[in-house]
Amino acid sequence: MKIAYVTTYDVLKSSTWPKHQVGLCGAGYYISQNLQNQSISLDYINSFKKNYALITRSKWSFYRYLLKKDYYRWAEPLVLKDYADQIFQQLSNFNSDIVLCPENAMPIAHLECKQPIVLWTDSTIAALIDLYPYLSNLCSETQRNIYALEKSAFDRCKLVIFSSEWAAQTAIDIYGINPSKVKVVPWGANIECDRTLDDIQTIVDSRDSNPCKLLFFGTQWERKGGDIALSVAKELNSIGLNTELTVVGCDPPVTQQSLPTFVKFLGFIDKSNKEGEHKINQLLGESHFLILPSQAETYGHVFCEANSFGVPCIATNIGGIPTVIKENSNGKTFSLDANVLEYCTYIDSLMNNYSEYKRLAFSSFNEYQSRLNWSVAVKTVKRLLM
Numbered sequence: 001m002k003i004a005y006v007t008t009y010d011v012l013k014s015s016t017w018p019k020h021q022v023g024l025c026g027a028g029y030y031i032s033q034n035l036q037n038q039s040i041s042l043d044y045i046n047s048f049k050k051n052y053a054l055i056t057r058s059k060w061s062f063y064r065y066l067l068k069k070d071y072y073r074w075a076e077p078l079v080l081k082d083y084a085d086q087i088f089q090q091l092s093n094f095n096s097d098i099v100l101c102p103e104n105a106m107p108i109a110h111l112e113c114k115q116p117i118v119l120w121t122d123s124t125i126a127a128l129i130d131l132y133p134y135l136s137n138l139c140s141e142t143q144r145n146i147y148a149l150e151k152s153a154f155d156r157c158k159l160v161i162f163s164s165e166w167a168a169q170t171a172i173d174i175y176g177i178n179p180s181k182v183k184v185v186p187w188g189a190n191i192e193c194d195r196t197l198d199d200i201q202t203i204v205d206s207r208d209s210n211p212c213k214l215l216f217f218g219t220q221w222e223r224k225g226g227d228i229a230l231s232v233a234k235e236l237n238s239i240g241l242n243t244e245l246t247v248v249g250c251d252p253p254v255t256q257q258s259l260p261t262f263v264k265f266l267g268f269i270d271k272s273n274k275e276g277e278h279k280i281n282q283l284l285g286e287s288h289f290l291i292l293p294s295q296a297e298t299y300g301h302v303f304c305e306a307n308s309f310g311v312p313c314i315a316t317n318i319g320g321i322p323t324v325i326k327e328n329s330n331g332k333t334f335s336l337d338a339n340v341l342e343y344c345t346y347i348d349s350l351m352n353n354y355s356e357y358k359r360l361a362f363s364s365f366n367e368y369q370s371r372l373n374w375s376v377a378v379k380t381v382k383r384l385l386m
Contacts, residue, residue: 001382002043002094002098003041003099003385004087004090004100005032005046007044007045007107009028011032014026023190024103028102028103034188038378038379052076052079059073059076063141070142071139075142077148083110091113097115101118105125105149106125106149108157117156117157118157118385122167122298123162126174127167127170132296154175158181161182161384163323164320165184165323167184168182185381186371187304187377188304189307189368191271191280191281195309200309200361209351210242211262212243212347213288214245214347215291216229217248217306218248218249218250218294218302219250219268223294223295224292229247229291230263232291233263235341236348237262245263247265248268248269249269250268284306284309284311287309289314289331290331293315294316294321297319297321299319299321300321303315303330303372304368307330308368312330314332314346321333326367329364331360
């Protein structure tokens with residue numbers, strides 16, 4: 001089987017990946033590598049020429065400075081028709097059996113080709129309007145374009161694969177996609193992992209029950225629920241459970257001087273280099289819980305990554321998260337309006353019954369091994385493509 005692998009970024013050059021899309025680009029990379037591990041040949045089609053720049057810059061300026069709204073060139077029909085032409089031209093150089101796009105639907109919105117088109121993504125863009133900050137102030141033109149272009153892409157697809165039940169159902173609800181061509185295959189962890197159960201035994205045994213170490217991992221403090229994580233750490237300390245909170249990926253919401261001594265902000269850590277990768281692995285290995293009470297989340301690779309170290313996850317019951325986190329298997333999800341004490345009761349009960357915590361840690365690793373890794377995911381998709 002030969003697959004034309006369509007992305008708007010260069011999958012094999014992480015230095016070129018947009019910082020705000022590192023998770024999505026990382027998914028594209030790991031999907032490609034695992035497809036090749038399954039003896040599937042890939043024809044990479046990416047890095048498109050950016051034509052119509054004068055038109056899109058003019059529109060961007062008009063909406064930004066006159067109407068105070070956001071306009072995006074990635075949802076401009078002229079641009080996407082041009083992308084489709086570029087994809088078609090490159091397809092003519094290959095003998096691909098299938099076209100697979102492992103990002104959002106936009107690059108294939110106008111694609112006409114003889115090969116069946118397959119999309120594997122974490123959400124429709126429409127489902128994120130007014131949920132994600134960058135989609136909360138759209139101009140009417142971009143908003144209309146998103147709906148029209150996503151609909152066009154889904155109509156062209158032979159198969160649409162989503163990473164969560166939430167994403168699949170919202171796509172069916174919004175666009176009326178035929179459920180028979182919609183499948184759910186969870187994504188994996190965007191890290192290398194050759195850890196065995198014996199390795200996890202050593203890692204978990206090395207975690208002292210005091211202090212309780214919470215890890216918050218996210219670039220957007222508000223959307224990822226940073227205030228809730230901080231309140232949980234404060235409350236746990238106030239009720240007598242010695243707790244530390246380590247924050248990776250974002251700056252403190254207030255000055256460092258006004259933060260409690262049990263909170264550490266480490267800023268952004270680049271895991272594309274060996275030093276950053278080692279630091280992140282160290283933090284995950286020594287933490288008791290990943291806490292990420294997101295207010296909006298399509299999926300969350302970091303939950304899979306935490307599980308690969310035997311770290312249970314604590315999060316909110318929204319978006320794609322319930323597909324990843326199963327209660328009493330690899331963590332727990334809470335409602336958006338849950339009281340901080342609900343989080344604290346859960347954590348405190350496990351830390352005071354440490355054998356139960358260890359059981360959950362080993363179970364978390366089992367969830368990673370059985371369903372939350374790229375090898376399992378890609379094998380499933382290969383069967384669907386066959």
